[in-house]
Amino acid sequence: MSLQSIRVVLVNTSHAGNIGGAARAMKNMGLTRLVLVDPEDFPSPNAVARASGATDILDSAQIVATLEEALVGCSLVLGTSARDRRIPWPLLDPRETGTVCLEQVERGGEVALVFGREYAGLTNEELQRCQYHVHIPSDPAFSSLNLAAAVQVLAYEVRMAWLAANDQPSKQEKLETTSMLDTQPVTADELEHYYGHLEQTLVEIGFLDPQKPRHLMPRLRRLYGRCGISKLEMNILRGILTETQKTVRGEPHKRRGD
Amino acid sequence: MSLQSIRVVLVNTSHAGNIGGAARAMKNMGLTRLVLVDPEDFPSPNAVARASGATDILDSAQIVATLEEALVGCSLVLGTSARDRRIPWPLLDPRETGTVCLEQVERGGEVALVFGREYAGLTNEELQRCQYHVHIPSDPAFSSLNLAAAVQVLAYEVRMAWLAANDQPSKQEKLETTSMLDTQPVTADELEHYYGHLEQTLVEIGFLDPQKPRHLMPRLRRLYGRCGISKLEMNILRGILTETQKTVRGEPHKRRGD
Incomplete structure (x- = not known):
């Protein structure tokens, strides 16, 4: 090491x-x-x-x-x-x-x-x-x-x-028994992309007012930042945001697994 | 000393x-x-x-x-x-x-x-x-x-x-500088309510297929379970889900802070 x-x-x-x-x-x-x-x-x-x-x-x-x-x-x-x-x-x-x-x-x-x-x-x-x-x-x-x-x-x-x-x-x-994708941590830039995607989605659903952002994004950064999110978990979180946006925009969306 | x-x-x-x-x-x-x-x-x-x-x-x-x-x-x-x-x-x-x-x-x-x-x-x-x-x-x-x-x-x-x-x-x-709501951890039952709310919302936006749930909820439980979520953070996460549901259902919703 x-x-x-x-x-x-x-x-x-x-x-x-x-x-x-x-x-x-x-x-x-x-x-x-x-x-x-x-x-x-x-x-x-x-x-x-x-x-x-x-x-x-x-x-x-x-x-x-x-x-x-x-x-x-x-x-x-x-x-x-x-x-x-x-x-x-x-x-x-x-x-x-x-x-x-x-x-x-x-x-x-x-x-x-x-x-x-x-x-x-x-x-x-x-x-x-x-x-x-x-x-x-x-x-x-x-x-x-x-x-x-x-x-x-x-x-x-x-x-x-x-x-x-x-x-x-x-x-x-201990590490060798778990899958790589599920242990490999996301990088700072992947996390930044996630925060950008999250912020955009929160605006679209009307939860975040860009004129009155309060401390919402810093608090969410603090929460997700300390979780040690794996690449697999990041895929899930990004997927949730994408589906939420499709719903807001009235776009068609497939169920996962279809 | x-x-x-x-x-x-x-x-x-x-x-x-x-x-x-x-x-x-x-x-x-x-x-x-x-x-x-x-x-x-x-x-x-x-x-x-x-x-x-x-x-x-x-x-x-x-x-x-x-x-x-x-x-x-x-x-x-x-x-x-x-x-x-x-x-x-x-x-x-x-x-x-x-x-x-x-x-x-x-x-x-x-x-x-x-x-x-x-x-x-x-x-x-x-x-x-x-x-x-x-x-x-x-x-x-x-x-x-x-x-x-x-x-x-x-x-x-x-x-x-x-x-x-x-x-x-x-x-x-370290403790004295933080507010109680922001340090007090959520209880196990509050976390369970959150998982129920999250699962319901994921079904509504079409991200989770109840017929093919795969390992989605266990993975999200593992992620949020290890974060040590505070009561304040839980309020934010629940608020996001509520607004998402209103959007899906076409209900009117107020912006936070209005």
Whole structure:
């Protein structure tokens, strides 16, 4: 089992030194995949200096324009966050994060650990793309960790979970008895397509008023995001929406199994 | 119980920036006492810059000439170390370190966490002044952590142990920020009513053929059953079904929020 299916995503980083520090922390802990969303200053000699030898991670870093691109193929997305958001979201501490990441990797999934801007963190919209929020239990009186330090803590917990998992090969055997389609988790982009389809359908049946969306979609994202939906289950959920839309539109539709 | 009886000792640090980074990591995790043994470059604006507001820790840092002075009053001394020393020493990982530190503090002891030079670590003589050696489980192929990152990992584990010893206030706070309706889980009978409602609706939209039900309902039960649905979320899911049925039946229905 490898840690290559866990990517670290840094969103809109201001200081190149922090990118270098994050790369070093990743490499120390055996992580290799770095994705930079719209970095302000990269490549940069400051990144190389702080990477202190982890330049291979910087050289192979993927640079993308949007968080959406950074998450393509991911079945589990975790975003670091301060504690108090208006809609409470499933919250993990770093230790739980390590465990959850490793479980996902064992199921064949791809994981993204998403870190926000140095001063402003992640936006609410970005946080709603995450199934879980991760809070590093800092002192409330001085709570903001340096970006590279936050990467260090989570990468450390991922490694601790990985070391523990490599003592216990029994989980692998358990998986082999279940079908792939039913265990394979959906990816973040498949989940986004589902949310789009769901929102559209809720508007069509008159349950969601685009003028007064309230917190309906965030709440549904939070619910489905934490379920660990398999590809088979996603097929069912999408099928329900498609049939609902046909009904609303008065289109003919076949029963399944006909 | 306070963390003031745990001091961080940095030996012969070369880069002032690392002292600042260490101070920030300490303050984030609720540690306050910093002792500098013969620092090469301190005080320094680089330390202040990287401390990012943890200047009170820099201002109150104690500067001493020898490790011996730094350890006065300590009942437990732990030194960070690479793994392979000629004389095998009691070795702790960071998690065990957190536990051992807290046990000592609870007994009224004073603890020192000792960190060596950026490039050369602690000498054998210095390591022999430590009761335990602490090894951060890094990748053997790239094992040397940044000094501030190493302080961050150990300070984090100390805080995790402290939170656990203080009856896990982190989890407590987690609950207090969420509304009751949104955290209170649905009961088994509420879930059964939902499944009945869902099945009925799926038949009405033509997605479920009662003559050929296949494994549709068991799969949906498995999916929703593992989500830990709250009462609020259940209201939303039931509302979607009700609106879908009204649409199928051609009944008038109000938009939510009207």
